[in-house]
Amino acid sequence: MNFKFTHGELYDIDVDTLVVFTPAYTKLNNKRLVELDQVSNGSLKLLLSSKEFTGNAKQTAVLYKPESVTASRVLLIGLGEKRKINHDSFRKAAGIASRHAAVTTGKSLGFYFDSFSSPEYFQAAAEGFLLGGFKMLDYKTTSEAKKKSAVSSCTFVVTGKKDLKKLEKAVRRGQIIAEGQLLARRLSYTPANDLTPTILARQAEKLAKEHKIKCTILGKPEIIKERMGALLSVAQGSAEPPRFIILEYKGGSARRAPIVLVGKGVTFDSGGISIKPSLNMHEMKQDMTGAAVMLSTIVTAARLKLPLNIVTLIPSTENMPSSKAVKPGDIIKTRKGLTVEIINTDAEGRLILADALDYATKFKPEAVIDIATLTGAALYILGYAGAPIVCNNRKLANGLRKAADLSAERVWELPMWDDFREAMKSPIADLWNSGGRAAATLTAAAFLENFIGNHPWAHIDIAYLDAEPKGSEYTPKGPTGFGTRLLVEMLSNWRSN
Ligand code: BES
Numbered sequence: 417m418n419f420k421f422t423h424g425e426l427y428d429i430d431v432d433t434l435v436v437f438t439p440a441y442t443k444l445n446n447k448r449l450v451e452l453d454q455v456s457n458g459s460l461k462l463l464l465s466s467k468e469f470t471g472n473a474k475q476t477a478v479l480y481k482p483e484s485v486t487a488s489r490v491l492l493i494g495l496g497e498k499r500k501i502n503h504d505s506f507r508k509a510a511g512i513a514s515r516h517a518a519v520t521t522g523k524s525l526g527f528y529f530d531s532f533s534s535p536e537y538f539q540a541a542a543e544g545f546l547l548g549g550f551k552m553l554d555y556k557t558t559s560e561a562k563k564k565s566a567v568s569s570c571t572f573v574v575t576g577k578k579d580l581k582k583l584e585k586a587v588r589r590g591q592i593i594a595e596g597q598l599l600a601r602r603l604s605y606t607p608a609n610d611l612t613p614t615i616l617a618r619q620a621e622k623l624a625k626e627h628k629i630k631c632t633i634l635g636k637p638e639i640i641k642e643r644m645g646a647l648l649s650v651a652q653g654s655a656e657p658p659r660f661i662i663l664e665y666k667g668g669s670a671r672r673a674p675i676v677l678v679g680k681g682v683t684f685d686s687g688g689i690s691i692k693p694s695l696n697m698h699e700m701k702q703d704m705t706g707a708a709v710m711l712s713t714i715v716t717a718a719r720l721k722l723p724l725n726i727v728t729l730i731p732s733t734e735n736m737p738s739s740k741a742v743k744p745g746d747i748i749k750t751r752k753g754l755t756v757e758i759i760n761t762d763a764e765g766r767l768i769l770a771d772a773l774d775y776a777t778k779f780k781p782e783a784v785i786d787i788a789t790l791t792g793a794a795l796y797i798l799g800y801a802g803a804p805i806v807c808n809n810r811k812l813a814n815g816l817r818k819a820a821d822l823s824a825e826r827v828w829e830l831p832m833w834d835d836f837r838e839a840m841k842s843p844i845a846d847l848w849n850s851g852g853r854a855a856a857t858l859t860a861a862a863f864l865e866n867f868i869g870n871h872p873w874a875h876i877d878i879a880y881l882d883a884e885p886k887g888s889e890y891t892p893k894g895p896t897g898f899g900t901r902l903l904v905e906m907l908s909n910w911r912s913n
């Protein structure tokens with residue numbers, strides 16, 4: 417997509433479709449709308465009195481070839497009640513615009529920003545536009561399905577010349593962040609036959625090279641050398657060998673401790689011997705979404721040149737049943753040395769994360785954040801509306817909360833109590849890998865806590881948030897890449913002690 421930037425008056429922008437973001441109103445009392453009514457020969461007033469369009473969120477209306485307007489059509493998109501308008505109103509409106517424009521013949525699209533707009537709105541609109549246009553086309557072969565939207569250029573317009581620099585900077589930032597999230601979405605929906613741990617590692621290597629990030633891949637022999645017994649126990653049932661991916665971005669001073677990001681990279685989770693029911697099992701190709709998000713986050717941080725040192729760690733494996741697979745009752749030894757009794761082989765995510773979190777401590781990190789499609793029970797906590805988090809550090813929790821507000825990827829902190837820690841103690845080994853049905857999201861977090869020592873740590877459970885079930889304004893039905901915007905925002909505002 418070709419982005420352009422310009423300034424000018426609403427009636428004089430040379431594009432096929434000009435999008436005008438419209439707050440809800442009761443009468444024609446907005447300067448821009450009065451102007452638009454005049455140049456469109458009163459058709460706006462007629463539209464308003466028809467009450468067919470009131471500027472409520474999600475509403476759209478088209479003024480086709482208004483007489484004294486250069487654009488062929490003006491697409492009005494509702495922002496909702498004025499006092500409730502925020503960056504996400506623009507993300508949503510621009511997401512609607514991208515899909516609306518895609519079904520017209522217009523080749524050029526313009527976004528017109530009124531004087532009440534600010535850089536965060538410009539950025540959000542760019543994000544919404546790109547994210548809303550996401551399609552899963554890699555496996556489509558028919559020209560019908562592959563048919564591209566006619567839109568090939570997108571112009572961002574402000575009224576005054578003085579805002580032009582700010583506009584371009586904010587839109588470019590939004591573009592980089594959205595492209596990161598699209599990368600995560602794409603990896604996420606790639607089927608497991610095309611995204612094994614080996615292929616995921618290769619993809620990481622390729623991206624690292626492109627963005628000047630250091631990349632180290634541990635294969636099975638190196639993983640054995642590291643004594644990552646938990647990761648190996650999950651991998652032993654599969655013909656596909658595991659990988660441990662290490663990416664290091666150095667944007668800060670050499671002495672500065674890194675922030676370590678850990679993402680669950682189970683490229684297919686069948687459940688193993690504790691096999692899952694077949695209904696919807698295909699969705700478990702997305703059990704590497706945490707890995708995709710941490711990969712896209714470090715790439716995006718590099719593209720934004722954030723002044724930080726960041727490490728991404730991805731333990732990657734399949735979870736398969738076979739005669740070699742780990743069995744319920746088996747006891748394995750983690751990299752840290754703690755023993756774990758396997759109760760349920762479907763609780764594999766915490767096992768591979770345990771070795772990765774322990775490895776993270778090697779970096780003497782300023783903080784560690786992990787993200788994982790970890791427990792189905794997360795659905796019963798916040799539904800599809802946000803991700804439960806567990807955190808051992810106030811500053812980190814506050815930072816995530818603030819980033820959640822700014823990115824509209826919501827998180828909510830849950831408590832870590834001794835009850836959950838107790839539930840993870842095995843009578844025969846140090847720990848077991850399942851604490852049963854009660855508070856499963858929190859007992860899983862309690863398990864992970866054993867491996868992070870005293871380092872500031874946040875755990876984000878994105879089970880079910882990795883996929884959008886219905887489709888919303890800028891998240892079409894399918895993979896979400898949830899967490900990319902959240903983490904990039906968090907890192908962008910990072911303040912060290
Ligand atoms: N990958 C799943 C969690 C999951 C379930 C993600 C549904 C997205 C949608 C995870 O490995 C798993 O199977 N967890 C078990 C843990 C249980 C056995 C303690 C679960 O949540 O049922």
Ligand code: MN
Pocket residue numbers: 685687735761762763764765
């Ligand atoms: Mn599982």
Ligand code: ZN
Pocket residue numbers: 682685703762764765789790
């Ligand atoms: Zn899993």
